[in-house]
Structure formats: C-alpha cells, structure tokens
Amino acid sequence: MQLRLDVHDRIDHMPGQHYVVRLTAEDGYTAQRSYSVASAPGDPLVELFVERLDDGEVSTHLTDVVEPGDELEVRGPIGGWFVWDGETPALLIAGGVGVVPFVAMLRHARAIGRADLLRIAVSSRTMAELPYTGELLDAGALIVLTREAHGIRPAGRLTAAELVPLWEPGQIAYVCGSASFAEAASQLLVGLGWPPSGIRVERFGPSG
Known part of the structure; x- marks a missing residue:
C-alpha cells in the first residue's frame, strides 16, 4: 500500500533514505517500523510503501485502520550511506x-x-x-x-x-x-x- 504523508516542516530527503513510523496505544505501548521513501525529494508529500504482514503490529494498522486525515508520529529522513547523489552512475x-x-x-x-x-x-x-x-x-x-x-x-x-x-x-x-x-x-x-x-x-x- 502506498501511504502519502504531509509532513510538517519536513527536510527534503535524499533518495534511499527512510522514515520511522511510531504508533502509541492508549495504554502507552509503542511499536515502530522503518519504511523506505518512494517519493522524489521534490514531491510535496512523503510517499512510503507499506507491505502488509499478518503479524505486523504497525503494517496492519497502517493498511487496515489509518484513514485520510489521521495524524501519525514519524521521524526522518534517516540514513546517509544508502543514498544516491543524483550524479553518479x-x-x-x-x-x-x-x-x-x-x-x-x-x-x-x-x-x-x-x-x-x-x-x-x-x-x-x-x-x-x-x-x-x-x-x-x-x-x-x-x-x-x-x-x-x-x-x-x-x-x-x-x-x-x-x-x-x-x-x-x-x-x-x-x-x-x-x-x-x-x-x-x-x-x-x-x-x-x-x-x-x-x-x-x-x-x-x-x-x-
């Protein structure tokens, strides 16, 4: 599933970086998962691809529960090694x-x-x-x-x-x-x- 996020005050990512999505339950329990960014840096939204895993605490919530307009806690962009500079073959x-x-x-x-x-x-x-x-x-x-x-x-x-x-x-x-x-x-x-x-x-x- 493609998940497109409007991240306030975001920093442009480099192709190859990822975001961490964190979920917090009412009882305080948290779960988080890293997702690679699929969108280009110039895209006004951050696009993540979420593969639904039947036993995935985060992926099942993102694919089955989240609706347009919901707010999510995200952190990113993350990563400096697996990135492409746009100039090197x-x-x-x-x-x-x-x-x-x-x-x-x-x-x-x-x-x-x-x-x-x-x-x-x-x-x-x-x-x-x-x-x-x-x-x-x-x-x-x-x-x-x-x-x-x-x-x-x-x-x-x-x-x-x-x-x-x-x-x-x-x-x-x-x-x-x-x-x-x-x-x-x-x-x-x-x-x-x-x-x-x-x-x-x-x-x-x-x-x-």
Missing part, C-alpha cells in the same frame, strides 16, 4: 519490496533529467507481488521472476550473466532486499569482479 538490484528506495532514485533521476545514470534489476516471486511495476517497466528495468515466466524468460533466480549488460564504468551498486537476497546478489557482484567498496547494501526483515 548506479546499478540498482532489488528483491521484492526492496525496490522502494530505488523508485525514489528513479523518480528523482527523471525529475533532474538524469534517468540515463540508472540501471535497474529487480527480482520478485511473481509480477503481482512486485510494487511499482509500471514505473519499473517504463524505465526498462530487468525484471526477474522466480515463480513464473516473464516474457520469454523462464522462472528462475537472477544470474550474474544477466547483470553483465547493465554494467557501466564508474557505477556504484546498490542492493536492497531480504538478508538472503542481499547476500546472494552481493556475491553475484563480487563474483563478477565488482569491488566490495563499490557495493552498498540495505537489508530488511521483521522487526524485533
């Missing part, structure tokens, strides 16, 4: 909802006329489970599906050979996804000769 590799910060990068690149700097590869179980599919297809992203065929490509994991055509000199590689995906994608890059210092990784998973 980048290879973006995402697993599932890990694509969200890359959508912010893509939207920003389009806004400043530098979409040519980004190359995108995304892995998802199915097309229906992949958020922002239309924007990714419009951007020419490589989309790999592990549970169903996509075009003439059969179902299967992302391979090193598929990343080779996306390489350009001077790129920084950004990898975002579950811990297992991030590790596998990073190993693909290292196996291709990518210097570890040129790989930035953001892992996500259930909050403790």
Whole structure:
C-alpha cells in the first residue's frame, strides 16, 4: 500500500533514505517500523510503501485502520550511506519490496533529467507481488521472476550473466532486499569482479 504523508516542516530527503513510523496505544505501548521513501525529494508529500504482514503490529494498522486525515508520529529522513547523489552512475538490484528506495532514485533521476545514470534489476516471486511495476517497466528495468515466466524468460533466480549488460564504468551498486537476497546478489557482484567498496547494501526483515 502506498501511504502519502504531509509532513510538517519536513527536510527534503535524499533518495534511499527512510522514515520511522511510531504508533502509541492508549495504554502507552509503542511499536515502530522503518519504511523506505518512494517519493522524489521534490514531491510535496512523503510517499512510503507499506507491505502488509499478518503479524505486523504497525503494517496492519497502517493498511487496515489509518484513514485520510489521521495524524501519525514519524521521524526522518534517516540514513546517509544508502543514498544516491543524483550524479553518479548506479546499478540498482532489488528483491521484492526492496525496490522502494530505488523508485525514489528513479523518480528523482527523471525529475533532474538524469534517468540515463540508472540501471535497474529487480527480482520478485511473481509480477503481482512486485510494487511499482509500471514505473519499473517504463524505465526498462530487468525484471526477474522466480515463480513464473516473464516474457520469454523462464522462472528462475537472477544470474550474474544477466547483470553483465547493465554494467557501466564508474557505477556504484546498490542492493536492497531480504538478508538472503542481499547476500546472494552481493556475491553475484563480487563474483563478477565488482569491488566490495563499490557495493552498498540495505537489508530488511521483521522487526524485533
């Protein structure tokens, strides 16, 4: 679900940063969760993508309970390592909802006329489970599906050979996804000769 927030006195974020959403119950119990920003810095609203998890204290509230006009406690933008400066060529590799910060990068690149700097590869179980599919297809992203065929490509994991055509000199590689995906994608890059210092990784998973 796309959640668009009017954050008062907000500071413009950098593509790749995130916000923390905190909920407080009447008895004082609190729960919080981090969500990557999908909107470009120039967007007047902050767009977060919330994946509903059946046992998620925060995600179920945001997707099932929150209505337009409700007030939420948020903190951000947060993060200084996994950000794109809008000037450096980048290879973006995402697993599932890990694509969200890359959508912010893509939207920003389009806004400043530098979409040519980004190359995108995304892995998802199915097309229906992949958020922002239309924007990714419009951007020419490589989309790999592990549970169903996509075009003439059969179902299967992302391979090193598929990343080779996306390489350009001077790129920084950004990898975002579950811990297992991030590790596998990073190993693909290292196996291709990518210097570890040129790989930035953001892992996500259930909050403790």
